Amino acid sequence: MQLGKLTKVDLRNAWKSEPEDFTRWLSLPENIATLGEELGLDIAFLEAEASVGDFYADILAQEETSGKKIIIENQLEASDHRHLGQILTYAAGLQAEYIIWIVRVAREEHQQAIDWLNSHTDDSINLFLVAVELWQIGHSDPAPKFVVLSRPNDWARAVRSHVADATPMTEIKVRQLEFWEQLRVFAAQHKPSLRLRAPRPQHWLNVAIGRSDCHISLTLHITDDRIACELYIPDNKALYYQLYSKKDDIQVALAMVGDLDWQELPERKASRIRVMHPYHFADEDRANAFRWLVETTIRFKITFPNFW
CATH class of the missing domain: 3.40.1350.10 (Trna Endonuclease; Chain: A, domain 1)
Known part of the structure; x- marks a missing residue:
């Protein structure tokens, strides 16, 4: 050659x-x-x-x-x-x-x-x-x-901000930050087209979906041993209703993702469309969680824009 x-x-x-x-x-x-x-x-x-x-x-x-x-x-x-x-x-x-x-x-x-x-x-x-x-x-x-x-240096900043606030990072905050950092590496290695932003020590990580009035949010529910992927709509009920009117078609298009939980949250400005997945944080291989989060995020990014 x-x-x-x-x-x-x-x-x-x-x-x-x-x-x-x-x-x-x-x-x-x-x-x-x-x-x-x-x-x-x-x-x-x-x-x-x-x-x-x-x-x-x-x-x-x-x-x-x-x-x-x-x-x-x-x-x-x-x-x-x-x-x-x-x-x-x-x-x-x-x-x-x-x-x-x-x-x-x-x-x-x-x-x-x-x-x-x-x-x-x-x-x-x-x-x-x-x-x-x-x-x-x-x-x-x-x-x-x-x-x-x-x-x-996002890791150093995360630690420094807690020190400045006189609130040292708790064990769960450290675990959250480590999880998101490792997910970033996993996504870069296996799905480089999926760009994940620098994480913070918190239970969620946001991912853009191409419009400013909604985004994908990945969440960790450590005490319940579950992870989740959701379309989060901060302040646009009309968009939520538009998507809800096509909920059956969206569920079919997402295929193997799991059953969507449609949360209008009528008492709040925000709405969410969420799917949960079991994951045992204590002893399960993190690659299982990373694989599900990455694949589900990609399905969300591909599917939802077809129903705007």
């Missing part, structure tokens, strides 16, 4: 202008999704050149499951102090919780600055330093690659 040789391509060969070419290219759903896959975020584009007083952020986006704001600053050159100041200014002006700085090459002092900021802020501020590269094999079309150079 003859193998090709990877060749690095100058970014300016593909993107002559940063705002006109690269920012416009990154704004397309398939490209911003590729960036999101590398960061473990579900990014939904909102606008380019978002106004911040007298300045403009390259891209304003939001995290799909939470609606938290994301700013993306593009720099197809080596990182510099000016852009470091800009991302902080834009984050403050737009109240962004995720800040993504994309560069051609990162200077060591700027990578250290991002690492330092991540280690000295809580989980309401999340900074990513990302290098963008172009590669080709022979005369193929250039292919982009995002290389994450700095990101928040």
